[in-house]
Amino acid sequence: MLHYTERSHAGWHMKTNRKNIFLGILTALLAVVLSVFMYVDAKSGAVVPVLMYHSIHADEGTSLFVSPEVFAKQMEFLYKRHYNVVSPDKIIAYMTKKENMPIMTVAITADDGFYNFYKYGYPILKKYNMPAILFIITDKIGKPGRLGWDELREMSDSGLITVGCHTKSHPWLPTVSVDEKRLKEEIVVSKEILEKGLGKKVDYLCYPNGGFNDLIKDFAKKAGYKGGFTTNPDRSSAIDDIYAIRRLKMSSSSVDPLILWGKISRYYAWFKENR
Ligand SMILES: [Zn+2]
Numbered sequence: 001m002l003h004y005t006e007r008s009h010a011g012w013h014m015k016t017n018r019k020n021i022f023l024g025i026l027t028a029l030l031a032v033v034l035s036v037f038m039y040v041d042a043k044s045g046a047v048v049p050v051l052m053y054h055s056i057h058a059d060e061g062t063s064l065f066v067s068p069e070v071f072a073k074q075m076e077f078l079y080k081r082h083y084n085v086v087s088p089d090k091i092i093a094y095m096t097k098k099e100n101m102p103i104m105t106v107a108i109t110a111d112d113g114f115y116n117f118y119k120y121g122y123p124i125l126k127k128y129n130m131p132a133i134l135f136i137i138t139d140k141i142g143k144p145g146r147l148g149w150d151e152l153r154e155m156s157d158s159g160l161i162t163v164g165c166h167t168k169s170h171p172w173l174p175t176v177s178v179d180e181k182r183l184k185e186e187i188v189v190s191k192e193i194l195e196k197g198l199g200k201k202v203d204y205l206c207y208p209n210g211g212f213n214d215l216i217k218d219f220a221k222k223a224g225y226k227g228g229f230t231t232n233p234d235r236s237s238a239i240d241d242i243y244a245i246r247r248l249k250m251s252s253s254s255v256d257p258l259i260l261w262g263k264i265s266r267y268y269a270w271f272k273e274n275r
Contacts, residue, residue: 047239047240047246048105049107049265050106050107050108050245050248051264052111053110053250054112054114056120057114066252068116071120076128082104084102085105086105087131091245092242096240108131109134110134113135113146116145122161126160133204135165135204137190138165138168138194152197153198162203164203167205167207168193173213174211174212174213187225191223203225205220205229206229207231209231212243220243225243226242227245228243230244230245230247231246
């Protein structure tokens with residue numbers, strides 16, 4: 001009897017030890033994961049995940065598109081999970097630490113001024129009352145498949161859509177930067193065209209294909225832009241540089257809720273930046 005009790009007692013000890021080891025490992029793992037998240041949070045505190053869209057249509061022929069259904073699902077995701085979807089002025093306020101950024105903050109941008117944004121994107125944004133920034137190439141206004149002044153004015157006047165400048169002819173700006181007259185056309189004249197057409201200030205510039213350098217950033221600042229948007233992470237500019245605001249390319253593959261959550265979390269942007 002005594003023998004039996006000792007054995008079961010020893011067995012209980014072994015079980016408890018195993019359980020303790022397991023709990024220890026689990027706690028250590030959680031601590032590591034938590035530290036990584038906290039570290040990234042501290043490092044990327046002022047980074048707003050800015051989503052980059054182009055065309056909203058169902059044609060599989062181009063890579064820079066999402067279908068209207070996918071766009072609707074992605075916006076529904078942001079709405080249902082109570083994301084803080086912000087205007088560009090807010091992005092700047094967060095990046096310059098004038099305001100504290102709520103954790104689940106995101107901004108929406110769409111480049112090149114496709115008409116399908118008005119047809120498919122704008123109604124969904126209106127439905128959810130979510131702001132977005134539209135970057136317009138002024139030479140393309142009113143051209144086939146592109147937005148005209150009527151749509152641009154309507155969206156701009158709604159207060160929901162901020163119209164930004166995407167240059168006059170969509171060139172690779174770093175090669176243009178040697179020609180100051182041409183740079184003025186692309187960055188200053190285009191701004192004036194938009195301001196005249198919309199009857200309001202145009203405060204944001206988006207570099208075509210994300211191409212910029214220090215000279216271009218300076219030029220944009222002097223032209224009166226409050227900020228500049230690019231595409232890819234770029235280690236030559238600081239993460240809180242308001243003239244090099246990074247964006248995340250959105251595609252139809254980013255529709256799964258978990259992938260979408262990961263992509264628009266600050267962690268994805270940070271890891272992409274530092275990999
Ligand atoms: Zn573009």
